[in-house]
Amino acid sequence: MAALTTRARRKVDKQAILDAAFELFASEGEGGFSIRKLAGILRVDPMTVLHHFRSKEELLRAIADHALQGVEVPVATECWRNDLKAVANSYRSLAHSYPRVFHLHFRYHATGPADHVSSEIVYCAMRRAGLPDSEAAGLGLAFYAFVLGFALAEAEGLLSPIGESDEAELNALDPVAYKSTRALVPALKALDPSQAFHASVGAFISGVAERAKMQAPESRARSRGGSATTT
Amino acid sequence: MAALTTRARRKVDKQAILDAAFELFASEGEGGFSIRKLAGILRVDPMTVLHHFRSKEELLRAIADHALQGVEVPVATECWRNDLKAVANSYRSLAHSYPRVFHLHFRYHATGPADHVSSEIVYCAMRRAGLPDSEAAGLGLAFYAFVLGFALAEAEGLLSPIGESDEAELNALDPVAYKSTRALVPALKALDPSQAFHASVGAFISGVAERAKMQAPESRARSRGGSATTT
DNA sequence: TTGACAGTTCTACGGTGTAGATTTAAGTCT
DNA sequence: AGACTTAAATCTACACCGTAGAACTGTCAA
Incomplete structure (x- = not known):
């Protein structure tokens, strides 16, 4: 029964x-x-x-x-700049695929086999750029944080072009104190997140290159043990 | 009763x-x-x-x-680079003060009066750097995303120096496929998040400056709308 | 058949956010 | 003073949640 x-x-x-x-x-x-x-x-x-x-x-x-698992792992090429861009793009597209899941990677320190591959590429790129090891680690992680942060912000809708109500709010601001903000309202309405992403990743990369150059003006790779000349 | x-x-x-x-x-x-x-x-x-x-x-x-409310609002100075650094520092210190609250700013698009002040400074800096309005908006927001992302990653513990177990895990990786990762293990153990932050913010800023220079090689202010010479 | 056992389900408990009705306390106006 | 108004605090109740622990069911080995 x-x-x-x-x-x-x-x-x-x-x-x-x-x-x-x-x-x-x-x-x-x-x-x-x-x-x-x-x-x-x-x-x-x-x-x-x-x-x-x-x-x-x-x-x-x-x-x-x-x-x-779904992140397509980039492969290392001869150009470290492109390698960094590839890693950046792969994480951003991950966020695009699953915007509502993405924030979990921050809460749990989500790491997997693919992650080691990506970070190897990033670290390798930083060293190829000419950074001393002591900086390559920090800037590599910072690059990661930047990419993930941008992707998260985008996934959460923080980087969408502003709408009517936002526009009205910005236009209500004091015109002299908020001169630049108001001047950029049209640009904010037409905002293209992809363009902003590529531009800023590019800026970060060229900033890294410049920093590496200043770090070792003439000799480009003298010590590799980990000791850093100028910090 | x-x-x-x-x-x-x-x-x-x-x-x-x-x-x-x-x-x-x-x-x-x-x-x-x-x-x-x-x-x-x-x-x-x-x-x-x-x-x-x-x-x-x-x-x-x-x-x-x-x-x-608790974020100390930076004030604009004559140096746009320092202004950007000030904004970056103020948000990072916010994350340091309330690490467990910080992620809410992503979930809800937390904006307040102080936020408008900060973003005005950022936008203004981007224009003073020499970027055209069409890029100043995107790069300004990207700068924000970068700073917030870094701060969040730090608040969630993603940027702490690696410990014993992580070290063991990394050292178990294939020495040739993960050559750079393994080479950076000592640097990752001694990681200083503050240093990484300042270095990467600096890199971003100099990348922005460089980009602005390439954008307008000789004439620096031809469009009339916002007149962005050096303000 | 018997037994063992991993995988599934049942029951129950303490927790959650909150809708709706109810009670209270502080004014306000005769 | 007493009566009326009204905002604020409370009570009750409901549907949902994660999960501990006991009970059950089907499958395979001996």
Whole structure:
């Protein structure tokens, strides 16, 4: 008689859960994501999910990692500038693909196999640019932070062209105190995030090159042990 | 008769709620923050909080704005490079003050009075650098995104020097495929985020200057609209 | 058949945000 | 003073959440 109350048992493997979880999270965002909802989609008891992932947090980490799988890993070329641009583009396109997932990479320090490949390219580029090791590490990470930050800002809608109401607000500002802001209103309306991205990545890169040049005016690679001449 | 069950009524004004909410959020982080907990601290019914703030989201927005109040607004000087550095430093120090609150500025597009001041400085600097208006807007926002991204990464602990276990992990990588990564392990152990920040902000700025120079090789101010000689 | 066992489900608990009705306290006006 | 108004604080209730622990079910080995 128990048969009446027991539902048909469904089997799911970890991967199927993760796939469904990722899809739900990517489409509904964090607010619309819950274990119970996910279980409902999979037609499974909520506790089944927690049998495969010890906690919700672990599941979210897996979602973040899953997104990283999708990043097309760039390959090193002979031009370190292009290598940096390639890494930058690959992370930005990741953010474009899954804008609602992207912020998880900040919360959990999402790192995966692809990440090591990318950071190797970045570090290698910094050294090829001529930076001493002591700076290559910091500037490499800063480059990362820049790219991720830009991508996140874009994903969260902070870099969209301003709309009618924003325009009105800016035009209500004091014309002399906010002279430049008001002068740029047309440019802000026509803002092209891609253009801004490429321009700023380019600026960062050329700034790195310049810094490397100043670091070692004539001899370009004398010590490589890690010792830095001028810090 | 009813007096037995009714507790002493406590009055709270909006500001007191916000202050307590901010303190709780700043110290416990988002996970440890709830309306009910906040109400418990204030010795008040949870619904009282919601009488002053229509929803939890509105309260979180207020918390984000409250943090922005604390940013010391930089003032424009005669050197646009230093102005940019000042803005960068002020946001980074904000992230340092309230690392657990900082990410809210991305989720809600936190903007306040201080924000307009800062962005005016940034936009003005970009124009003084010699960029055309069409680029000043994008690069200004990109500069913002860079600074905020770096600050967020730092606040979330992504830029801390690596520890023992990370070191072991990196040293387990293939020595030829990950040559640069492994070479930088010592530098990553001794990483100084502040130094990385200043170096990368400097790089960005000099990249912007260079870009502006290439943009207008000889004539520096021909368009009339905003007249951006050197202001 | 029996047993073991991994995977699924059930039940229950303490937590969450908040809608709606209710009570209270402080004014304000006769 | 008493009556009326009204904003603020509270009570009650609901639907949802993550998850601990016990119970169940199907599968394979002995």
